[in-house]
Amino acid sequence: MATSKLFSCLLVQSMLLLLVLDAANAELKVGFYSKACPNAEKIVKEVMDQVMSVAPSLSGPLLRMHFHDCFVRGCDGSVLLNDTVNLPEKIATPNLSLRGFTTIDRVKAALEKACPGIVSCSDTLALVARDVVVAMGGPGYDVETGRRDGNVSNAFETRGNLLPGTANFTELKSLWQAKGLDVKDLVALSGGHTLGTSHCSSFSDRLYNFSGTGRADPSMDPNYVARLKLKCKPNDNTTLAELDPGSVRTFDGQYFTLVAKRRGLLTSDAALLVDSESKAYVLQFTTKGSTFFKDFGDSMVKMGRIGVLTGNSGSIRKVCYKNN
Numbered sequence: 001m002a003t004s005k006l007f008s009c010l011l012v013q014s015m016l017l018l019l020v021l022d023a024a025n026a027e028l029k030v031g032f033y034s035k036a037c038p039n040a041e042k043i044v045k046e047v048m049d050q051v052m053s054v055a056p057s058l059s060g061p062l063l064r065m066h067f068h069d070c071f072v073r074g075c076d077g078s079v080l081l082n083d084t085v086n087l088p089e090k091i092a093t094p095n096l097s098l099r100g101f102t103t104i105d106r107v108k109a110a111l112e113k114a115c116p117g118i119v120s121c122s123d124t125l126a127l128v129a130r131d132v133v134v135a136m137g138g139p140g141y142d143v144e145t146g147r148r149d150g151n152v153s154n155a156f157e158t159r160g161n162l163l164p165g166t167a168n169f170t171e172l173k174s175l176w177q178a179k180g181l182d183v184k185d186l187v188a189l190s191g192g193h194t195l196g197t198s199h200c201s202s203f204s205d206r207l208y209n210f211s212g213t214g215r216a217d218p219s220m221d222p223n224y225v226a227r228l229k230l231k232c233k234p235n236d237n238t239t240l241a242e243l244d245p246g247s248v249r250t251f252d253g254q255y256f257t258l259v260a261k262r263r264g265l266l267t268s269d270a271a272l273l274v275d276s277e278s279k280a281y282v283l284q285f286t287t288k289g290s291t292f293f294k295d296f297g298d299s300m301v302k303m304g305r306i307g308v309l310t311g312n313s314g315s316i317r318k319v320c321y322k323n324n
């Protein structure tokens with residue numbers, strides 16, 4: 001009897017140890033929720049298909065939201081938090097133009113209904129980003145899941161981590177390197193600008209006062225400058241211009257054709273032509289045999305690994321805009 005008690009005690013102990021080790025080694029993986037919430041990805045897709053059918057213009061903002069989440073404190077859902085002890089990331093300048101937070105709440109509510117407390121907000125955002133890309137005709141790719149949510153969100157941490165549209169190639173490359181991303185990732189993910197719009201204020205220096213010269217950016221096609229000037233007057237903070245005019249709601253490689261023709265809208269888009277390595281990727285992505293779709297999916301997966309919390313770290317928020 002004593003031996004069997006000792007045996008079961010040891011068994012329980014070693015099982016607990018295995019569980020702890022498992023949690024400590026926990027990593028992201030495709031299908032993380034296959035047992036705990038088998039329909040998780042299906043639920044996200046269903047809600048997103050509904051949202052995209054009535055509000056396709058949210059595709060750009062929602063894709064961008066995942067990027068902004070990952071570049072500040074890692075992909076931990078911190079961009080979604082409303083009020084923490086700090087002023088949250090949401091109120092920082094680069095995030096003021098984000099939209100679609102209520103869509104995330106809607107998706108998360110559907111997930112909570114099916115599987116309470118299982119699917120993190122950071123994973124919800126990563127899945128939503130993939131599903132909007134697919135809904136707009138872009139590549140499907142396997143999203144790794146298993147992220148947990150952070151409980152800190154600090155507006156000041158966006159500084160230096162979310163660069164403005166005026167960023168040059170050196171700034172972009174070094175930030176991306178610091179995040180573990182290379183030039184190929186930079187070019188492929190900039191292809192996210194195939195969707196959505198930009199405020200005139202994010203690029204109007206290129207039209208009216210490039211580098212304080214009082215003239216337009218000489219690296220921008222002058223015909224394009226003239227057309228944009230009709231739309232964007234100096235000091236206009238409200239008008240929106242399409243990042244990829246003509247196919248703003250289609251996820252395709254047209255963005256790279258425009259960049260190659262010196263019609264990239266932001267300085268950071270035009271910067272991809274400055275460096276020979278990034279230029280070669282831009283040109284590759286304009287060809288018939290372009291690997292853009294495959295490379296975009298690969299780079300999204302890589303970006304989705306930045307600074308993630310897994311295992312026992314972080315939590316699973318019930319509601320994405322507040323800590324439990």
Ligand code: HEM
Nearest residue numbers: 060061064067097163164165189192196197198199202268
């Ligand atoms: C390479 C560095 C990047 C810079 C400097 C940058 C900067 C910007 C800026 C300034 C805007 C316009 C914001 C506004 O004025 O409303 C914008 C929009 C956008 N960005 Fe980026 N971005 C970068 C990379 C990315 C990446 C990696 C993605 C996603 C994979 C992305 C997705 C988007 C989308 C979809 C929009 C349109 C949003 C909308 O329609 O509201 N960007 N970006």
